[in-house]
Amino acid sequence: MNSSALPASASPVAGRHPLPDLQGPVRIAVDCMGGDNGPSITLPACKAFLEHHPDAELVLVGLADAIAPAKGWSRVTLVEATEVVSMDDPVEVALRRKKDSSMRVAISQVKLGEDGASKAHACVSAGNTGALMAVARYLLKTVQGIDRPAIASVMPNQHDGYTTVLDLGANVDCSAEHLLQFAVMGSALVAAVDGKENPTVGLLNIGEEMIKGNDVIKQAGELLRQADARGAINFHGNVEGNDIFKGTTDLVVCDGFVGNVALKTAEGLATLFASVIKQEFTRNIFTKLVAIVALPVLSHFKKRMDHRRYNGAALLGLRGLVFKSHGSADAFSFEQALNRAYHAARHRLLDRVHDRIAATVGSLPAEGAQPSVDNPQGDGVTSTPHTPVGRVA
Template identity: 40%
Template sequence: MTAQTDHTTGTPGRTILSVDAMGGDQGPAVVVAGCDLSARKNPDIRFILHGPKAELEALVARRKTLQGRCEIRDATGVVTMDDKPSHVVRNGKDTSMWSAIESVRNGEATVAVSCGNTGALMALSMIRLRKLPGVNRPAIAVLYPSINPQGFNVMLDVGADVRADADDLVRFALMGMSYARNAIDLPRPRVGLLNVGTEEHKGRTELKEAYDLIRDQQDAAGFEFVGFVEGGDISGDRADVIVTDGFTGNVAIKTGEGTASLVGTRLREAFRFSPLSRLASVLAYPSLRRLSKRVDPRRVNGGVFLGLNGTVVKSHGSADATGVSAAIKLAARLSEIQFTDKLAARVAAVAPTEGPTE
């Protein structure tokens, strides 16, 4: 527990991020390119890059902006997408992922970024960083495109664990609220609990129990509980934070992404249909580009692991440089506002059933 104390004091004007350069589908060149993009926009960021030293040094040497802003930690092992989390926890000490988490554990950085295997990253984060006092299950939160003015809703858990009981769901509400307040500037977020209907009598038992527990927290914690919400509200404007278990949340966001992709495919087909529609598509191109920018998942790339002594941002495995840069931007923001400490204080202040035993 002592190793975590350092990162409570950030140095103003200096944001150090721990970046796992390996494990993404597109290799370390894309990760370094993403660091470069972010470094150009934000002069305060420094990086600790984890991976094979020679390879990373060569990649960094080509990027002028990164000179003097990257420290490289040699790690020869790579966690692949097929590696079982339990295997990585037992045998992964030499991997870039382990090394990236370690920099947060020992206080050199407050936030880690990785494009690697989600299950392994969560398992390593739990084992090495440990859970915050009062948290039984950590959660992965994402920003999902919505019709709300801020353009996104916070949704959690989207896959840290396939289970969540009523107590876990209350913690998810508090963590999601803290994330919405700090990451997207909503002073009093509206929190909804995902169910199959909005009536109070509907749904599973643990949801009815969680309903009462979350409602009881809203005034002390400073959020508005809007009650049960449905799948359509994930992209809607009834709530800013959508709370659910990791099984339902994971299926829901993947269904939404798949459906958006289907609509895109059909849209392209519709425009290819005839000479007139092909002409229309040329004229419509700027409009369609504007649309695709607004719903582009790369712009909000990054699931955030909440409930640990340290914050971990999981970028999409298939992220390109733009995607990696979006994840780094989010990580920098969370580091700058000392998010880990704020979240810890929030969860500890209202933890009703567990003491500070960990």
Template identity: 40%
Template sequence: MSLPRIAVDAMGGDVGVRVMIEGAALARRRHDRFKFLLVGDETQIKSALDHHPNLRDASEILHAPEQVEGDERPTQALRRARRTSMGMAIAAVKSGEAGAAVSGGNTGALMAMAKVSLRTMPGIDRPALAALLPTLGDTDLVMLDLGANTECDARNLVQFAIMGAAYSRIATGLAEPRVRLLNIGTEEIKGTDALRGASEKLREASQTLALSFDGFIEADKLARGSADVVVTDGFSGNIALKAVEGAARFVTDLLKDAFQSSLRSKLGFLISRPATELLKHHLDPNNHNGAVFLGLNGIVVKSHGNANAAGVANAVAVTARLLEENLTERITADLAEGAALQGSMPAAGETAPSAGSDIR
């Protein structure tokens, strides 16, 4: 069964058209039900498609005369949305020409365009950026927010938890994901008023919603597998994410240097190569690529700007699964169940997307 078309911002990402098209073609080879709307410079897209007839036969090109630059401010990008590949890809989701959009471009601009065009779902004050992170447990970890909202109150954090749990049930298959709040300690007295307020409400939510609230978690335990969903504000989440990614690169570089230090080390590398290759695969961010903006009236997925073709293909696969599993409808149902819970909390004020947010 074919899925609704996926709009691909072909001009997004650090490399641009070549990698985005290669990634879409790889995803198409793996799943022949995928169909695409490729948005960007028509001449460049057609040239790239000459090498991928399998993708060309499953795609339509939508010409966009401009593209969003990596260092462009969201407010500036918004003014050009109707002429850029990113803005036109999101507009295709709003009009129903596509079921979802994928972009590797400027995260702040993508967040701003998606929020203005698609609007937030009823019951959601702010959308959040969520991604899957590898753990030592049996399943990946859903973490949010990762940069869309630098400041959040308790109401925002509760909404993020509800949305993150819905995403986790799709991504991991768990019936009641374990939800925890990122904090400086696990004791109930630790943290800000927003964290303690959200904790109180999420304990109540565990009684009615399909999630299990397990209290606070510290950053050094993120990869241990003791949580399925970790909720935080976008400022802390973005720092934590980049610290995790940096630690992963540090470990792989350290191993590489160690195995090249002597002849004995090189022989040791040959013996341990299957294990090191498994480690490399587990830590490679391309294998976990594809962060989703939760809380919008439509699906928009952010690919790493420096993702390779395999990473883009993974982001496309994440997008397709969210379409197939009706993520938006699942979140709507959970929000309806949690409406009474949120109704007892102060309403959150509207805040524009942070101009500095970016997942690279």
């Protein structure tokens, strides 16, 4: 860590970044069978993604027949699997019975081998969330310093950008330490994928004042302030539900129960809005004529609010990059999830998580090994004693 020369007020994390990007092609493993529509969606998305990213390679995983259409594509490796995890398979089935599922084989591509190398830099699946998290956690294990993986995604905000929110449902009961870990991992995600090197962090609460909220939230606020003082994160303070859409902070941290309710509530209201707008513009012949005139404006509105643009949730805290697409994603939307995985790998999300954990607990080695073609995630993280973030300091 070369932060000692920085003025005391500067964040050492912010000061050290940007890390040099990953060199060479980024290789992404794709579970082609996941989601409501499987290969009919994922293969066209992969094709479009390859066209837009000449420096990317894909490992396409699926049933032999399903992935056969991709035979002969350049920059593609086909890997056969014999089973498929369905959207309503219980976690146990995905974990214990379907050991040759496309989901599992795809995730295993990002697992580090004994030589410290993995076959792909990141993995993307539209399969069911519970199964994906369980299998990924089982195969990859968690990063040193992180107790529990979390799910992070983005929601649109008034700055014409988006706000990253986590956890969105992986953890229903969280301690203050977990919330701190989410803040650390989420900051690394925003830095890697959105290019904001020192993103602001908000703690979701029911009022801005420090005395608001339950005991866990108050303790978390204290831990986040300490982490801010160490330069590990850029803590703004408490935020409320509406701040997600105001874009008050780049990142909003909450437990998985609250985050899931907020996400589903927003989805429900968006659906209601869309349905009422449609009803109003199709009410009678006059309103239908108005709709034709207003079409360019309505289309532009729809495009700005299009949730498909925001697809691609990150499973954070694992020793490997895994991204989850909406099960109902179309090809455009699935491609956005591939894009997010690509940026995470190119801008070395795992190393960024490691750096921020080190800055928080002040005890990990300063840098993990630089990722290479044979060792894309670096291995410094795995060689240190287990020190959960927030337990120290």
